[in-house]
Amino acid sequence: EDQLVESGGDMVQPGGSLRLSCVASGFILRNYIMSWVRQAPGKGPEWVSSMYVDGKSYYTESVRGRFTISRDADMNTMYLRMNDLTPEDTALYFCARGRANIDLRGQGTQVTVSS
Helix, strand or coil, X not given: CCEEEEECCCEECCCCCEEEEEEEECCCHHHCCEEEEEECCCCCEEEEEEECCCCCEEEXXXXXXXXXXXXXXXXXXXXXXXXXXXXXXXXXXXXXXXXXXXXXXXXXXXXXXXX
């Protein structure tokens, strides 16, 4: 069974940093477009970042320059390094397989940015 499991979410102060992890099982992560998506309370899902098979990465405007997506092929794991966090980054963060057509996602990890 294909599965994604996120971890690394926490409560941090504005300006803080976190690294989210997403462990894939049942499939080889680097063979797919992989994404991070977030959902803030009372809002719909928001695409955050994607990494393509060729290693190219893309970001939504609000996180560009602060967030970095990466992957470790040996660990079959994807990461999202988040720096200079703001309260607007507070959300449940999901990793997902795909971008326009997501066919698998994890259960999410909560990021809360508050003073």
